[in-house]
Amino acid sequence: MNYSHLVLIFVSSIVFVFAQHAFAQSPDCRICVAEKFYEQGDTVVILGRVDAVLPDTDLLIQVYNNNNRVHIAQVTVAQDGSFTYTFPADGPYFKADGNYTVQASYGPSGNIYETSFQFQTKNTASAITQIFEVRAGDSGTFDVPYTIRGGTVKNMFVDPAMLALVIQIQADNDGTIILDLGRNWIDAKKPDGTDDTYIIQIDGVQVPYQESSVSPDSRIITIQFLEGDSDIEIIGTYVIPEFGTIAMLVLVVSIVSMMFLSAKRGSQRLSKSHTLP
Structure with a gap:
């Protein structure tokens, strides 16, 4: 006997029952979600009801995050006007934490009904919080508390010539790093x-x-980073160990040059963003 198949049927039945129960508690809901919070890999359950059933007309469901469409589907409406639709919260377009808006439109009226849910990636759930001890030459060491999601910190060191703290990371996914800078x-x-x-x-x-x-x-x-990024430089006006005045002038010239290069190369990072057509 294929027990895994039976388990799948059982889980699907449970999801359907809970969805129907949620809808029964909100009979006036035009569009609802069974849960207000989903993690990456969860099954999102959308349900609702239309006022009048139109022959041969599907309901259009669209899901947005920060004005970027991440999911779209056509859903068949039942004879009693109700509809239920499920999809996995996963894939290349579900890579950012936050609020996701669900929109439903039906028929020529153009009326749009909305609901929303909060989404969390696996990277957020597996955030790493640690303290990195940075060497500062003759000044000894200092601690940098940090939290990183989507990657790991490989090294931190001071670049006195640039008045910078350099953080080397392994970015397995798009993510963020939070730094407490003393x-x-x-x-x-x-x-x-x-x-x-x-x-x-x-x-x-x-x-x-x-x-x-x-x-x-x-x-x-x-700081937000993209998958594949490696070196993060935080440049200030002071860093230990301190650097000389002449080198400071060289630093200013270097920063101006890098700003021009950044303007030219910045479009390369924008091209990595994901937007569903």
Whole structure:
């Protein structure tokens, strides 16, 4: 007897029963999802009801994340006006955590009904949080707390000539790294003493970042990276061990040159984004 086949039938039946139960609790729902949270690989269950059944007319379901369409399907509507549709939350277009919007449209009226669910990738569930001890020459060492999703940290070191902290990663997937940067060993300041922005480069291309927390002792930043990226440079106006004034002038010229190169190479990173036609 094929027990795996029986288990599959049993699980499918359970999903269907729970979906029907969820819909029974919301009889006025035009479009609903059985759960408000799904992880990568889960089966998303969409169900609802139309006001009037039109002959030979399918319901159009579209799923979006940040205005990018990640899934589309035509669904048959039952004679009583109800519909149920399932699909796996997986594949090349389900690579980002966050809110996913489900839209349903039916017939010539053009009315669109929406619902949404939260999605989490396996990378998020398997986030790595550690502290990396960085060598700083005669200044000894300092600790960098970090959390990385979608890859692993291979090394961190200081590049005094660039006033930079260099982070070498193995990016198995698109992901993020959150870094707690202590001001005692790296910072970015304007001439008036107020905070300036860091320059962040990934493999020589300047990229944006988010700063989530600022305190007198540290700054916490989040950097997004793409699958295959390797070297992240965080460039400030100060890093230990300190560097000479002449080298600082060389650094300014180098940064300006790299910004021009980044503008030319930035389009290469954009071409890696995934959008369903």
